Amino acid sequence: MRLLFGTFFTLLVAAAIGLGATWFTLTHGVAFGSLTVGAWTAWPKSGSVDIDPYARAIIARTGELPTGMGDGVAFYARTDDAGNALDGRCTFVISGMTPSARYWTLTLYDPGGRLVPNSIDRHGFTSEEIVRDSDGQLTITVSPLARPGNWLPTGGIEKLTLLWRLYDTAIGVATRTTKEGPMPSITRKGC
Amino acid sequence: MIRALLCFLAAILLGGIVHLSTVLATPQAATLDAYSRLTPLTPVNKMVPLAAPTADSEVMPFMDPAFATAVCRYDLTGGPLKLASPVSQAYTSVTFYTRKSIAYYAINDRAAGRRTIELDLMTAEQHAEVPEEEDVTAADRLIIDSPTARGLIVVRALAAEPGLMPMARQALAAATCTIQPVQ
Numbered sequence: 001m002r003l004l005f006g007t008f009f010t011l012l013v014a015a016a017i018g019l020g021a022t023w024f025t026l027t028h029g030v031a032f033g034s035l036t037v038g039a040w041t042a043w044p045k046s047g048s049v050d051i052d053p054y055a056r057a058i059i060a061r062t063g064e065l066p067t068g069m070g071d072g073v074a075f076y077a078r079t080d081d082a083g084n085a086l087d088g089r090c091t092f093v094i095s096g097m098t099p100s101a102r103y104w105t106l107t108l109y110d111p112g113g114r115l116v117p118n119s120i121d122r123h124g125f126t127s128e129e130i131v132r133d134s135d136g137q138l139t140i141t142v143s144p145l146a147r148p149g150n151w152l153p154t155g156g157i158e159k160l161t162l163l164w165r166l167y168d169t170a171i172g173v174a175t176r177t178t179k180e181g182p183m184p185s186i187t188r189k190g191c
Numbered sequence: 192m193i194r195a196l197l198c199f200l201a202a203i204l205l206g207g208i209v210h211l212s213t214v215l216a217t218p219q220a221a222t223l224d225a226y227s228r229l230t231p232l233t234p235v236n237k238m239v240p241l242a243a244p245t246a247d248s249e250v251m252p253f254m255d256p257a258f259a260t261a262v263c264r265y266d267l268t269g270g271p272l273k274l275a276s277p278v279s280q281a282y283t284s285v286t287f288y289t290r291k292s293i294a295y296y297a298i299n300d301r302a303a304g305r306r307t308i309e310l311d312l313m314t315a316e317q318h319a320e321v322p323e324e325e326d327v328t329a330a331d332r333l334i335i336d337s338p339t340a341r342g343l344i345v346v347r348a349l350a351a352e353p354g355l356m357p358m359a360r361q362a363l364a365a366a367t368c369t370i371q372p373v374q
Contacts (some may be wrong), residue, residue: 014206056291063224103351114246168347
């Protein structure tokens with residue numbers, strides 16, 4: 001009887017541990033070979049045949065198509081530089097030098113990868129349409145309320161994901177250091 | 192006491208096995224992966240433009256709204272595939288995915304170095320059957336080996352400003368993918 005109970009208990013705990021760990025890794029975007037610069041993280045290998053099993057499972061589950069390694073690299077941000085979650089009811093400022101790439105796009109999504117509805121139908125910027133400061137740096141304000149300059153409206157949703165895609169770039173392909181940025185910083189400016 | 196500890200250790204070990212096997216099985220079990228999402232929208236071996244993502248609807252999550260996108264859902268069992276895509280003004284890329292969404296090859300307009308990106312896609316067996324002299328003489332003929340018979344080719348053209356989107360879409364409208372039946 002004790003043996004039966006012990007076996008049953010063991011199997012139950014095993015299933016809980018195994019399925020729990022799978023659920024956690026697939027919903028929290030755990031994958032190997034990440035490249036982190038400030039608040040931004042990319043998984044360059046996810047765009048190649050060297051993709052790891054976790055990233056495979058994640059893209060199969062979400063239904064997205066990863067950016068191919070010969071195409072570019074995609075940096076995700078879900079927090080600011082200080083680790084505060086990107087909340088669409090707050091104001092965040094993205095500023096600094098842009099990384100070297102032929103083109104880049106910055107897009108704002110909800111955590112599920114959908115575009116966020118807003119009054120001016122703007123979901124991001126490309127490197128060509130951004131207005132730069134006099135010193136060549138850029139400043140983008142991510143805010144629920146209209147701002148002068150490069151305003152990226154959040155629609156007031158609770159959780160944001162920013163995706164910075166660099167096209168035709170050597171970042172993530174040639175080098176592996178985290179000093180290869182620079183990626184712009186993200187700073188919270190009040191809620 | 193020892194018995195309980197052993198049970199616990201066994202549970203952790205088994206849990207690890209359950210975890211790894213479920214992670215590995217997820218791509219096989221997934222019903223909403225990119226290929227499945229595109230199946231009702233795209234005929235086989237034909238280049239089809241995709242609707243731009245909006246806040247209300249999108250074909251796949253995390254699509255780049257600055258790009259015009261066209262997809263060729265291919266099946267190489269009938270023969271190798273020929274892909275041709277004109278290059279748009281700003282930036283054009285072609286990415287090849289397996290049935291399970293793994294990006295096994297990607298090329299952009301600068302790497303292709305011409306006004307049109309032209310590629311031949313075939314399985315390893317079909318590549319082995321290509322006459323050798325043909326392979327050599329056509330030095331600029333780019334042959335890509337597909338690891339699987341089925342998969343996706345995604346052509347993306349950047350509209351650097353929203354006003355340029357019609358031009359990007361127009362460039363992709365001329366993109367083709369056609370099966371070359373084996374003689």
